[in-house]
Each structure stands twice: as C-alpha cells, then as structure tokens.
Amino acid sequence: MIFQRALRRELASAAGATFTVLFSILLTWMLIGILGKAAGGKIASSDVMSLMVFSALMQLPTIIILTGFISVLMVVTRSYKESEMVVWFASGLSLSRWIWPVLSFGLPLVLATGVLSLYATPWAQKKSDEYVARFEKREDLQKVTPGQFRESAGSNRIFFVEGVSGEKNVVQNVFVNTVDEKGSAVVVVAREGVINTDAKGERFLVLKSGRRYQGVPTQADFQTMEFEQYIMRIESKQQEMGADLGVRAMSTMALVEANNQFTMAELLWRVSAPLIGLMLILLAIPLGFVNPRAGSSTNLIIALLIFFTYSNLIKVIEASVKQGRMTFGLAWWPLHLLAALAVVVLFAWRLNVNHRYHPLVLLAAFKRARRAGNTSKAAPK
Structure with missing residues (x-):
C-alpha cells in the first residue's frame, strides 16, 4: 500500500x-x-x-x-x-x-x-x-603521566616523572615523596628509573644517579644521601583479572x-x-x-x-x-x-x-x- x-x-x-x-x-x-x-x-x-x-x-x-x-x-x-x-x-x-x-x-x-x-x-x-x-592493577609508576603528580594506591607516596623513554617501564627525571606513619618524609630524586622483577615476582623500582632526603618537614635536621643506585619495593595489587x-x-x-x-x-x-x-x-x-x-x-x-x-x-x-x-x-x-x-x-x-x-x-x-x-x-x- x-x-x-x-x-x-x-x-x-x-x-x-x-x-x-x-x-x-x-x-x-x-x-x-x-x-x-x-x-x-x-x-x-x-x-x-x-x-x-x-x-x-x-x-x-x-x-x-x-x-x-x-x-x-x-x-x-x-x-x-x-x-x-x-x-x-x-x-x-x-x-x-x-x-x-x-x-x-x-x-x-x-x-x-x-x-x-x-x-x-x-x-x-x-x-x-x-x-x-x-x-588499577598496574604499578604506581606505570600510571604516572609525564608532567603530572600521581598518588600511589596506598596514599603514602607521590610520584612525578618528567618524561618516559622508548620503553614503557623506563622513566626520566623521577621525583618520589614518601611519608610514613610517624610523619617522617623521604624525598628521592633521580635521573632515571627502571621497574625490575625478581625471581619471586616481586616488583622493584630501581633509581639511578640521584639524591635521597629524609626528615620531618617541620624540623631542620634532614639527612642527605647521594646514590648511584637506589631500590624501592613497589606494592602491586593482587586482584585477578576478571x-x-x-x-x-x-x-x-x-x-x-x-x-x-x-x-x-x-x-x-x-x-x-x-x-x-x-x-x-x-x-x-x-x-x-x-x-x-x-x-x-x-x-x-x-x-x-x-x-x-x-x-x-x-x-x-x-x-x-x-x-x-x-x-x-x-x-x-x-x-x-x-x-x-x-x-x-x-x-x-x-x-x-x-x-x-x-x-x-x-x-x-x-x-x-x-x-x-x-x-x-x-x-x-
């Protein structure tokens, strides 16, 4: 019709x-x-x-x-x-x-x-x-966008990277600020950072050519240390996909x-x-x-x-x-x-x-x- x-x-x-x-x-x-x-x-x-x-x-x-x-x-x-x-x-x-x-x-x-x-x-x-x-299952450092500050999953660590190299797990000019339960702060700056995995599957952030500062923010007695290599353990989420x-x-x-x-x-x-x-x-x-x-x-x-x-x-x-x-x-x-x-x-x-x-x-x-x-x-x- x-x-x-x-x-x-x-x-x-x-x-x-x-x-x-x-x-x-x-x-x-x-x-x-x-x-x-x-x-x-x-x-x-x-x-x-x-x-x-x-x-x-x-x-x-x-x-x-x-x-x-x-x-x-x-x-x-x-x-x-x-x-x-x-x-x-x-x-x-x-x-x-x-x-x-x-x-x-x-x-x-x-x-x-x-x-x-x-x-x-x-x-x-x-x-x-x-x-x-x-x-969410990725390591904290892998979530960081170059040029932006990023808080860790445990809310006790802040990351900042200036750039990322060709490899996904290598970052340049790293800044890490960690605060423990007592209020003590540890600030680490390094020229380069690499994520490594040991035989047990544990993840570690290996920082190279940098400085480490430790102390209470309201006090002046900071400890300073220069290093060629500094290793930090990264906490990974254990949730299975799906x-x-x-x-x-x-x-x-x-x-x-x-x-x-x-x-x-x-x-x-x-x-x-x-x-x-x-x-x-x-x-x-x-x-x-x-x-x-x-x-x-x-x-x-x-x-x-x-x-x-x-x-x-x-x-x-x-x-x-x-x-x-x-x-x-x-x-x-x-x-x-x-x-x-x-x-x-x-x-x-x-x-x-x-x-x-x-x-x-x-x-x-x-x-x-x-x-x-x-x-x-x-x-x-």
Whole structure:
C-alpha cells in the first residue's frame, strides 16, 4: 500500500534524525566524563577510545528506545498538525490502521534493543571493567603521566616523572615523596628509573644517579644521601583479572544459572528494555493527537516524562527484587501489562471519540445542559 510505504519512509527519516541528535548528545556527555577520568589518572589515556565504544554500546538500548518513541510521536503529531488525519478519518479509515506500518518499522528496533540488552551490553560492561581493572592493577609508576603528580594506591607516596623513554617501564627525571606513619618524609630524586622483577615476582623500582632526603618537614635536621643506585619495593595489587566484575558484566545465561536476587534484578532490566520499546512505540500513536488549530504541542515533553517515569518504575521494581521483597516471576510483567492497558485505553479514547458514552461527549452534554438551565433561569417570566 502506498500509504504504508510512505509512512515507513517518513518514520525511517525521523528515526535517523532523532538517533543522530541523541547519539551526538550521548557521545559528548561520555567524552567529557571519560576525558575527566583520564585527566584524573583513573583510567589510561590510551584506553579512552575503547572505553568510549564500550560506553556507547551500554547506552544504545536506551537511545534506540527513545528513537523509536520520539520518531513515531513526531510523525503522528505532524499528520494531525497538517490536517492529514482529518482527510484520513474523512475517508472512513481509523487510527488502528496505523498499527501495522508502525510495528513493521518498530519491531526491528525492538529486536535490536533486545539483542543489545541481553548480549552486547553485558559484554561491553565486562570489557570496560577489565580495562579499568587492568589499569588499577598496574604499578604506581606505570600510571604516572609525564608532567603530572600521581598518588600511589596506598596514599603514602607521590610520584612525578618528567618524561618516559622508548620503553614503557623506563622513566626520566623521577621525583618520589614518601611519608610514613610517624610523619617522617623521604624525598628521592633521580635521573632515571627502571621497574625490575625478581625471581619471586616481586616488583622493584630501581633509581639511578640521584639524591635521597629524609626528615620531618617541620624540623631542620634532614639527612642527605647521594646514590648511584637506589631500590624501592613497589606494592602491586593482587586482584585477578576478571574477578568480581559485578552482575552487570555477567552474561544473560550466567544470570539465569546464578539465580539469586541480584542476578534476577539485573535480568529483569535486560528483559524489560525491549518490552519498554514496544509499549512506547504503540503508545505514541494515540498520544500523538494534537489540535491542528493549536499553535504548539506539548506532546514531546509528555513523551519524555512518560519515558522517564516508565524506566524509573522499572528501576524501583528492580530494587525490590534486589532487596528480596519481590520475586522475578511476579515482578517482570505487571508494569508492562499496565502499559499495554494504557495503550488500549488511549486507542479506545481516540477511536470512539463520537460515542455517546465517551467522556468528552458526556462533558459536552453536561455543559450544554448547564447552559440551557442558566438560560431558562435568566429568561423573563
């Protein structure tokens, strides 16, 4: 049908524009956050692009849900504003004829949301956690960015290096300030530093051609020593890679097999994502009504409020499952059933607008009766 092809083409165009805007906002927001972490020494600067990709994958289900909802709403609202719906209804066609072409456009988005939510998002979360854990597992000196001060994991040592040579474990012009529990400070400056590993796997920082100063900062009796070679032991984190990365990084099958309140809460959100997308796409059809004579529409604001309310209610139910107040079997479906009932009610509202028991018809009849009563009272006897 020509109408269905034209509608799908318009929906695809609106979805492309909406996705571009939302994804650009998302990338800007993520870039600011990740660059801030890199500047603060929480992640490696070489991992910024990889973490950007993983973060984008984790946020894609939400972006796709919003894209489908807003694009359908925009197309339906435009049809009302430009009086195309007046012609549509005058031709004897109902609003329900929009359901199939909208579903043919929206179901691929729902499927993509499900695949991303169930498979791609946990994989991206796992890789992102591994990148961060790998950086945290590195020795303190390897985390130092040339020209910046860096605090050690134990918070008792500060490093500063002026430059890094061709090898990753060799640094130039090293400054190390260590403070013990008694308040005594040890300052070591050296021309070069190298990280070595002994036969037992212990890590040591070997400093060459430098000076060592030791004393209490408020006192003048500092001890000074020049050295050709100075060895400092480096404390390394013993956490194994991939250990305890959290339920968000677990695969969907692993969540099902674990079967505890925390994994079931995460599974609830993953299952809910495509259902939210489907319900909102259908809800956008009756929600797109606007009076053609009105200057503007608040439908987009209402749509955003509905989306955030829907997703926040899912989060509330997820928290209830996590705390053990609800089981997964009783928690995953009631809210989506209410959303489906809301879709049916709104469609009935729009399809039977001229029915004698429609609320708007009853309200108009009440107003007419009230005006007639006022007129009869005001008429002269």
